[in-house]
Amino acid sequence: MPRRSLRNNLITERTKTIRYAIRDVVVTAKHLEAKGKKITYLNIGDPIVYDFETPPFLVEAFCDAAKQGHNGYSASAGIPEFREAVVDKEKRINKISIGAADVIATAGISEGIQMMMAALVSPGSEVLVPGPTYPPYLAFVRFFGGTAQTYRCIEEEGWRPDLDDIRAKITENTAAMVLINPNNPTGAVYPSKTVQALVDIAGEFGIPLISDEVYDRLVYDLVPTSTAALAKDVPVIGFNGLSKVYLVPGWRIGYMYFHHPNQDLAELKEHILKQARIRICTNAPAQYAASIGLRESDTYLKDVISRLQDRRDLVWKRLNEIDGISTSKPEGSFYIFPSIDLQNRWSTDEEFVMALLKETGVLVVHGSGFDPVFGSDHFRLVFLAPPPILNSALDAIQKFVES
Ligand SMILES: Cc1ncc(COP(=O)(O)O)c(C=O)c1O
Structure with a gap:
């Protein structure tokens, strides 16, 4: 049979719509790097790219797990040791009462988001997500044919959610409401009364809450309240992980847990478990090591937080000294989300980010990648790099913006 060329329409619209600004911008950076430009990567929230290190006891636990032969497939929902360790950690740190059967191990929260949206979203469904948000919440809702409705987070109020906007956007098609606390990309940490208000709205309208708490312990000024700890009769799905x-x-x-009064989420959990089985399992040695890590001493964290706090203070001060840039102070995570006065120099925040990259080699992410509505005219900078690198990147940003 003669060889046929691929049909043009072979690729689905579904995959054509996928965007992930945080890594999409790297493509241009790599082209420039290949031509000899030095790039300073301040785009990605990977804590070990620069001078932070994985705690040695965790590395040992991972190696031990592999040496002890934990290299086979594991149970799809996760090994019992891991699920128990999550129960213990969530009780100890976040004051949440769940059982091991409520926990499902995932290949990071990212897989959890995908599975959750696959189970909840059909064409026509709407999911409320913060604006701006961590981009996979937008991408996966769209992927499964739904609409991600971003609700406004108010910059002048430390990026706290606008409760009126949330209420106005709830419809009979709303399948779930997402909150991210502490937040990526804004660094906001919500006081417990804000979390309670979100829980109350979810309860009033009968909407499950999805609470992403991956930065739960990376906080500087305010200890966050876990959503499930406040939700007495409102079903909450918690997302968390070790990343x-x-x-x-x-x-x-990572993992998700179901905090469900009256077993409200039992059917949803079954549909997540079906997906867990079809993808077989998550990384087995990592689950064994994580079971130890979640219970072990966390003294390393004090140093991590103190160094991050210095970097947070540095970038916050220096960015606010630049004409045309202003930003609130992040209370948690390792992101800062300044606004930029584009004047007539750049037509969009993405154009600004690309021009900054080409001119200075500093790579940040355009705010519209986190939500075209409430994220535009901003950019996200990751402050994980050591102070000398941050300082020279900020020198370059200042010169570029003020020139
Ligand atoms: C809010 C939020 N959720 C989830 C993730 C992804 O986490 P994981 O590595 O567990 O997939 C990130 C990563 O940046 C994040 O910022």
Whole structure:
């Protein structure tokens, strides 16, 4: 049979719509790097790219797990040791009462988002997500044919959610409401009364809450309240993982838990478990190591937070000294989300980010990649790099913007 060329329409519209600004911008950076330009990567929230290190006891636990032969497939929902360790950690740190059967191990929260949206979203469904938001919440809702409705987070009020906007955007098609606390990209940490207000709205309208708490312990000024700890009769799905707080993003280990009064989420959990079985399991040695990590001493964190706090203060001060840039102070995570006065120099924040990259080699992410509505005219800078690198990047940004 003669060889046929691929049909033009072979690729689905579904995959054509996928965007992930945080890594999409790297494509241009790599082209420039290949031509000899030095690039300063301040775009990605990987805590071990610069001078932070994975705690050695975790690395040992991972190696031990592999040496002890934990290299086979594991149970699809996760090994019992891991699920128990999550129960213990969530009780100890976040004051949440769940059982091991409520926990499902995932290949990072990212897989959890995908599975959750696959189970909840059909064409016509709407999911409320913060504006701006961590981009996969937008991408996966769209992927499964739904609409991600971003609700406004108010910059002047430390990026706290606008409760009126949320209420106005709830319809009979609203499948779930997402909150991210502490937040990426804004660094906001919500006081417990804000979390309570979100829980109350969800309860009033009968909407499940999805609470992403991956930065739960990376906070500087305010200790966050976990959503499930406040939600008495409102179903909450919690997303968390080891990538950020335990400095092991490459292990791809996370979890979701179902906090469900009256077993309200039992059917949803079954549909997530079906997906867990079809993808077989998550990284087995990582689950064994994480079971130890979640219970072990966390003294390393004090140093991590103190160094991050210095970097937070540095970037916050220096960015606010630049004409045309202003920003609120992040209270958690390792992101800052300044606004930029584009004047007539750049037509969009993306154009600004690309011009900055080409001129200075400093790579940040355009705010519209986190939500075209509430993220535009901003950019996100990751302050994980050591102070000398941050300072020279900020010198370059200042010169570029003020020139
Ligand atoms: C809010 C939020 N959720 C989830 C993730 C992804 O986490 P994981 O590595 O567990 O997939 C990130 C990563 O940046 C994040 O910022």
